[in-house]
Amino acid sequence: MKFSAPLVSGRLVKRYKRFLADVILDEDGSEITAHCANPGSMLGLKQPGSRVWLSLSDNPSRKLKYSWEVMEADGALVGINTAHPNKLVEEALEAGRIPELSGYASLRREVKYGKNSRIDILLEGEDGGLTYVEVKNVHLMREAGLAEFPDSVTARGAKHLGELSEMVAQGHRAVMVFLVQRPDCSRLSLAADIDPAYAAAFSAAKEAGVEVYAIGCSVTLDGIEAVLPVNLDV
CATH class of the missing domain: 3.40.1350.60 (Trna Endonuclease; Chain: A, domain 1)
Known part of the structure; x- marks a missing residue:
């Protein structure tokens, strides 16, 4: 499975309400809210400051344009999107x-x-x-x-x-x-x-x-x- 476009990098601020994550983007330092397609607890994968990568949707009807796809944890890249x-x-x-x-x-x-x-x-x-x-x-x-x-x-x-x-x-x-x-x-x-x-x-x-x-x-x-x-x- 290939991502349809290059992922956007950032740092995790917090993951909350199960399906939301606040992220500071590397490209301009802005803070955005991304969709977190993961209903689990994400135990060990919610540390603030963690390096994360997001996909960016071009669907104009989507309220949250970014989706959390990958993060760095324990020295490895981890996929967190349970839609995949x-x-x-x-x-x-x-x-x-x-x-x-x-x-x-x-x-x-x-x-x-x-x-x-x-x-x-x-x-x-x-x-x-x-x-x-x-x-x-x-x-x-x-x-x-x-x-x-x-x-x-x-x-x-x-x-x-x-x-x-x-x-x-x-x-x-x-x-x-x-x-x-x-x-x-x-x-x-x-x-x-x-x-x-x-x-x-x-x-x-x-x-x-x-x-x-x-x-x-x-x-x-x-x-x-x-x-x-x-x-x-x-």
């Missing part, structure tokens, strides 16, 4: 970077299933067999090299695990893909101390037959690609 993971995983699937999920005839996004939910990616084989793929964004790192999910309590995430389990019970294949939007993590684990209920739901889903994979990202100021192997400690 589905596309990044789709690109990885099409390029064969997740071999366990190769060989499908079609791929569809945001297909209705379960109880008022939409599956992130639905794969269909030549024989009509269906594989339901849920994608979760990850960027929490509290221990060097170890990515963790989630960074806040996520009842919605636990609900998705239950729905994936139900797809397995109906005879389909169901998969959870953790997309790590940072290049400095080679392992992934659950942050059970942050959300014990999610950890319990995850264990139940694995027991039910839900498969789990993880892939890390190369992050640059030109774009983000899901290309890096990440081992599971779950």
Whole structure:
């Protein structure tokens, strides 16, 4: 995934109200408010003064022209925009970077299933067999090299695990893909101390037959690609 235009650099003043971030732009020192497309806590990624990069929209109807895309943390570039993971995983699937999920005839996004939910990616084989793929964004790192999910309590995430389990019970294949939007993590684990209920739901889903994979990202100021192997400690 390439950014459509060069990113604009700045320094973070604060992130607040979940979807807002004040940033001082490097180019002229002005302070602007950017859209922060990230509903999580962003634990460890909100330090004032952090170096950040924003995309600039040319849509005249947008109230907030800037969107927070990338930041520097722990010496690495980290993608923070949670609108990108589905596309990044789709690109990885099409390029064969997740071999366990190769060989499908079609791929569809945001297909209705379960109880008022939409599956992130639905794969269909030549024989009509269906594989339901849920994608979760990850960027929490509290221990060097170890990515963790989630960074806040996520009842919605636990609900998705239950729905994936139900797809397995109906005879389909169901998969959870953790997309790590940072290049400095080679392992992934659950942050059970942050959300014990999610950890319990995850264990139940694995027991039910839900498969789990993880892939890390190369992050640059030109774009983000899901290309890096990440081992599971779950």
